Amino acid sequence: MSSTRMPLRAWLWSALSGLIGGASFLAAAELVALAVARQASPVLAVGSFIVDVVPQPLKEFAIATFGEYDKIVLLIGIGVAVAVAAAISGVLQYVRPPLGVVAFAIAGILATAATVTRAGATVLSALPPVVGTLVGSIVLMLVVNRLRRWLSPRRKDAPDTAGAEAKTGAAQDVAALDRRGFFRISAIAGASAVVVGVGARALSAATSSLGAIREELTLPAPRTTVTVPEGAEFDIDGLSPLITPNADFYRVDTALTVPSVDPSTWRLVIDGMVDERVELTFDDLIGMGVDEYAVTLTCVSNEVGGGLVGNAVWLGVPIRDVLARAGVHDGADMVLSRSVDGYTASTPLASLTDDGLDAIFAVGMNGEPLPVEHGFPVRMVVPGLYGYVSATKWVTELKVTTFAEDEAYWTPRGYSAEAPIKFSSRIDTPRTGTPVSAGTVPIAGMAWAQTVGIERVEVSIDDGDWQQATVSTPINDDTWVQWYLEWEAEPGTHYVAVRAVNADGELQTEERAPIAPNGSSGWQRVLVTVQ
Template identity: 40%
Template sequence: MPHVTTETRGTTIPPRDRRRTVVGTVVGLLSVGASLGAAELASALARTASPVVSVGDAVVDNTPPALMELAISLFGTADKVVLVSGIVIVLLGVGAVLGVVALRRPAAGYAGPAVLAAAGLAAVLLRRADDPGAAVPVLVGAAAGASALALLLRSARGRLRPAPAEDGPGDASGPGAPDVPDVPATPRTTQTTQADEGAQAAENAPGEPVARGATHTENTPDGQDTPATARPQDAADPRPGPARGPGRRGFVLTATGVLAASGTAGALGRWLPPVLGDAGGPSSLALPAAAEPLAPLPSGVDLGVPGLTPFSTPSADFYRIDTALTIPRVDAERWTLRVHGLVDRPFEIDMDELLAAELVEADITLTCVSNQVGGDLAGNTRWLGFPLADLLRRAGVQSDADQILSTSQDGWTCGTPTEVVMDGRDALLAVGMGGEALSPVHGFPARMVVPGLYGFVSATKWVTDIKLTRFADEQAYWAQRGWGVRAPIKTMSRVDVPAPLDRVDSGEVVLAGVAWAQHRGVEAVEFRVDDGEWETAELAKVPGIDTWVQWVAETAVDPGRHSVEVRATDTTGHTQPSERVDPVPDGATGWHRVRFTAE
């Protein structure tokens, strides 16, 4: 009886699904990149917000206060970068998925740009800024993304199309053939006799040609034996492999072109705003001298201690805290400020009229309510501007208007107590700081500066609107989120020298820092080392009660680890409390402690 053997063989299939995923991901990423690049350029030319900024503003404006506070605590001043980066990453991720889907279902892929455009238009409507022009970059970006997708899909099909078959005209893999998805090969069972094995061995012997006429039987799916013609060993799989010719080259060239165009558009979008806005920017503004210039700062305001914060903060080092994802570029030649609401004589003022008025100077320290104990969100400089009280007198403020609701160019609102501005302090509509025009970062062309109040209730940058109203009738941006509405700055002090975990020589050690209590002034600063007795520090001179003051002391310490703690007392007799309180809702409190090592 002839010996019968059974062998099961499967056909090896090229990994086309993996290739399809990679190509689809590239298609999706490049399509999103084209959309973002075109939108960035369109926003620059239209001088409006890009879709990413519109979405980011909408997210910020509609985020629950608790989540916003968590983001601020986690990321600090980097929160804007994190938010914008997150939006871009999400868009790229969605694009990668849509690109893979589009290779099989183009209609679903084209729905992606439409849905993203709808989301962008919704963000334009939801963001606080009244800027309907921001819809233009959204539409331009969607059109560019859809066009790039169509171009890349056409090229990708050529990349994925199988190479022309060599087995005859009946093969369905030439140009224009459908992109048929891969399916698992059906295993086939081959039965051969011993005689067949011998014949097959002879056929496959080295140097011998394969017998073209030899046959064997194969079991077909329906169980019937059918004859099959033997094939060479290297022809086990008649299916064609991946394309190696113009399809791949064409896709690479198309993808490279889309990438280059997107990058160029995005770069132009970033480069153009400063160029287009320079005509009415800070360099175009010639600040007049104050009507009655202040005397130079008195000698002794700076103690000259290495590592100690300087009395005057350079504009480049001044802290920046705001909700703007991108810095508004305001043309000073077109800028106007509207004063209205509960007033007898509403009016508008432009930059020419403002600069022609009698401007004044004031030395004022600003502090952000987000500043933690020992934090650096405070800065001091000499400001130039027009008295806000005079501006309000011109309008004729009505007696029941207890709130000044100011609005920035980007739609952010701030509520300031009217009586504070009218009580005689140097509250300004400022146009200059540190002897120069305001920079865009710090509110160009005009901003509010009110000494004694945290910035979120007093220091509106890029201000374009002042409305006299009532706290009971309208709430400003942060008041809507549960923060304070009056928020006077709390008495605070800080250790700058030695720095945290610093190593110093044992013996006499210099201690130094700054303290502030704007519009009250600092009466005394005390320090203690290693929880010992409180001692009085020496204070530097100051030009007035609206600035911070430097303090310095010397103490003897032995080698080892030590700590220094500081507290301030203002001119009302109030000493800053030891209890640590978070900045929410109206400013932090607590004593600042620094640990250092003496050697």
């Protein structure tokens, strides 16, 4: 059938046929994934593949633009792309069969490849995309064939012996029958796909939810607790709290869907350049004794003045104690940590074994078990290093090795293998775009220099002299501090800049640096409007 003579309704109905076939593809795949391999959903597998291969500039753009919603935006984008591709496949199947089925087969092959190459894939991981491809192709052929019978200009089934009027009546009757058949099969297939697909995905999420397990989990009392000193927190509107609530703590990771890890089945393996391979259960780990630690975490994707930084009180076990059980060989200089979803991070061995650094396996956060999205049941927290080389969530393995022998997830993607945090400061209030009234206005914000500490914070207004701000009493050298300066603000627009000096007497660098390869730098400047 020539596409140049296709009426508009043929384009529309064939595109709808493709959407129904595509929905059937995904619904069947989700149903099979629910039964045999929950991590083998084609959409999630393709999305995870995109996360892995996306160029570093696009990754930074996504985080800067969408923040913690970047994965939701990615899934929406994949959904739109799948819908468009399915609609085109429907048109192709109508115009030039079996091109639509061929397009479905290609999509199935790509989805299968993405699925079987994911971390933790099993021999059954290929079944969901394969079955989905077969079901989707069959539905596509059935719906498009019914559509073609309805819209075909030549009615071979009309009686030849009847008169012209009888032929016309018979053809109309058959066309009406085929039209009803098309709508009937489309409605049944479409509704079934929606019910089965949504139901399978919802059931998978419900049955794999760790909410109840997490709520019932009782962590042991800490042997030592964090004491917040007098003067550690200021009461200023717009200023970030000293301890970041769990619900507000930033989340940046490569997991398209949050892994579900049951503490009763979780295992931590220590191997590589060690005297003895060690395997610990969750009970083994917390049985070593837990303590509280206040540590500020910073993401390498944090722009100057950005919000990808947070402070929490963690409950955990020193990583050095676990490594001591295995016995680290001379010559090792790196630990490659691995998440249950296959993500890896390269952490300098010295940062994990130094008695002066509180690098821990964290099991609790701000007085409760780790939130699922923040690594439940166990994650790493290492002071002084950006998260991508240290803060592995859902951690399940440590491999003692060398930087020369192994590399982690982000290293071949343009980031440094070692990434100490650059100390920095930011302005929380007043903000650009939010005018303030003339008079006494507090300029306030946060500053951090993990493992070293902040000595002072200075503020400059309209490129004037640097004025020393009041700095809060730190909990310890691994946490951020608050600061503020009272400003007699006059009407107009003003530039406000901030910089910090760490406890070693080093001045925060003014030089601007991008996020890659090892974190941004520079003084933050904001434009403030005073009314």
